[in-house]
Amino acid sequence: MKQLGSTRSCQQPNHLLLTPDTFVRAPLPGMKKTTAIVHASQRIGARFIQYSAEFEKDGSLGDSRRQQRFIYVLDGALRVMDKDLKPGDYAFVRSHEYQAVVALEPSRALVIEKPFEHLFGTLAPESFCGSADGVPPQPLLGDSAVQVRSLIPNDPQFDFAVNSMTFEPGASLPMVESHVMEHGLLMVAGGGIYRLGDCWHPVTEGDFIYMAPYCPQWFCAVGKTPAQYVIYKDWNRHAD
Numbered sequence: 751m752k753q754l755g756s757t758r759s760c761q762q763p764n765h766l767l768l769t770p771d772t773f774v775r776a777p778l779p780g781m782k783k784t785t786a787i788v789h790a791s792q793r794i795g796a797r798f799i800q801y802s803a804e805f806e807k808d809g810s811l812g813d814s815r816r817q818q819r820f821i822y823v824l825d826g827a828l829r830v831m832d833k834d835l836k837p838g839d840y841a842f843v844r845s846h847e848y849q850a851v852v853a854l855e856p857s858r859a860l861v862i863e864k865p866f867e868h869l870f871g872t873l874a875p876e877s878f879c880g881s882a883d884g885v886p887p888q889p890l891l892g893d894s895a896v897q898v899r900s901l902i903p904n905d906p907q908f909d910f911a912v913n914s915m916t917f918e919p920g921a922s923l924p925m926v927e928s929h930v931m932e933h934g935l936l937m938v939a940g941g942g943i944y945r946l947g948d949c950w951h952p953v954t955e956g957d958f959i960y961m962a963p964y965c966p967q968w969f970c971a972v973g974k975t976p977a978q979y980v981i982y983k984d985w986n987r988h989a990d
Contacts, residue, residue, distance in 0.1 A: 780812015826857025
């Protein structure tokens, strides 16, 4: 028993904080030499699935042709669409298309899966690979201390967005946000304080946060090094 059962993990009606000390690993259907830590799913009310995949060498993900899939490499190296992806690289695989995801060495990746919501008058997006380093950072509302990289093109073909956000020490979101979009967020570096609803949570690398629609939210980076997270939101579609 660690610290007599204490943990920062917390579930509230409008948000969830999961910390690595409470992660439980299990394979998902079709996985080979790979395990998953499921962070968010329909069971908590989310309209997407997000998990961390931990691969042995030659490990692979199962087929997810019924859904779109986004893969962001955290450690190691993966091969997707005949491309070798290193940490910070990512791939988007459109719905109804199978692309093998195979580890070239022990690896970890963030994985998001979501049914595609067709928008009349637009075509379904094509699959692609990219690198966060290749996306020019943009200051958030003119604040150069908060840099945003949009990993999914801002195009109505896509029904969700994934952004990498980096905060210099002491930098924060400019306001408390509350909106119709839901979020899945993985801290990938540094730490800080996250306000979620009426709760204030210290967060650090490895933590996962789910934010339900209209959950009040605000973040400030704390420490001597920048804080960074990768965040999902539903986008470009009417709420129903």
